[in-house]
Amino acid sequence: MIEEQSIIKVGMADLNVGSQDSLIRTTGLGSCVGLTLFDPGKKLAGMAHVMLPSSEIAREGQLNIAKFADTAVPELLARLLGLGAVRSRIVAKMAGGSQMFAFAGGSDTMRIGPRNVESCKLALDNLHIPLIAEDTGGNYGRTIEISCNTGVIFIRSVQKDPKEI
């Protein structure tokens, strides 16, 4: 990666936004989904590291809205709009949502990756944001990085070749 670019890190169950010349990165996505929103006109991007599909199952007192698909997507959109993004230009991409361990007769928890992906898509649909690319599923972890200049996501994993979406 080019040294001058500043890198914004997004942790597990976290979200952040960045503008021109920065990269937003999240590492070690397994069943979690890395969802990005991008405004090509303003060169603004945001990324959420979504861990669970729905905040309905939350039993915590203070909700971490970045953790759940149904709350993280609207929040990420709001943050981008706050920075001056134009809503009609915003497009989404996502990666992750894999099934790390395959068990026979897996319980609901075991299917969390696909469920995260479904919930993210539903949340995008509700907000009428087009999903233009995805690299989801499989049984391996991913590290992703979005360029706030181009909206391109670089995906690295252990056993597969790097790719861009």
Added chain:
Amino acid sequence: MELFKNFKDFKMDVLKEVGNIGAGNAATALSQLLNKPIDMAVPKVQLLSFEEITDKVGGAEELVYAVFLRVEGEAPGNLFFILSPEAASNLLSRIAGIEISGGDELSEMELSALSEIGNILAGSYLSSLADFTSLSMYPTVPALAMDMAGAILGYGLLQFGQMGDDALLIDTTFLEGQNEIEGQFFLIPDPESFPKIFKALGVPFDND
């Protein structure tokens, strides 16, 4: 997380002992498999954020082998046995006499052997815990993965994810001689298992 904020030192000590007994038995099992003494670090019991947990194995992107078992029964939770790639190949060559054929990837045979070793160790960890607490705990069939630590451990944190952004981790490290085989056991009990574990051990849970 409220549940753990008011855990007194005493309770942490009880959980340390839980880790100690489990890992002690697993270390003995490993020692018998290898036919050489295995040391064990004093277990650590820590309430950690998700980020800190992956940092414990070298960061979310660090490549690790992990045997994962879901613990079912009265005190459910997740159990991971984590090895670095070097430790995994050392373990294989010592136990099974398998010399790693080269390259980063293990063959199916090697993976299967590793999974079985993990199964034996985790089984002895769990059965000693079950004896100690008189709670029924039994493992699911082990699943082995080689991947980024964050991707693997994220899985064990899902139950905690519903409650907060931290998890309580009982962490034990094995050492053999000059750290040739260094493995870590992570036991991440489900949040609702703690009252059961404490009750089984005669520790009052509510009135701290």
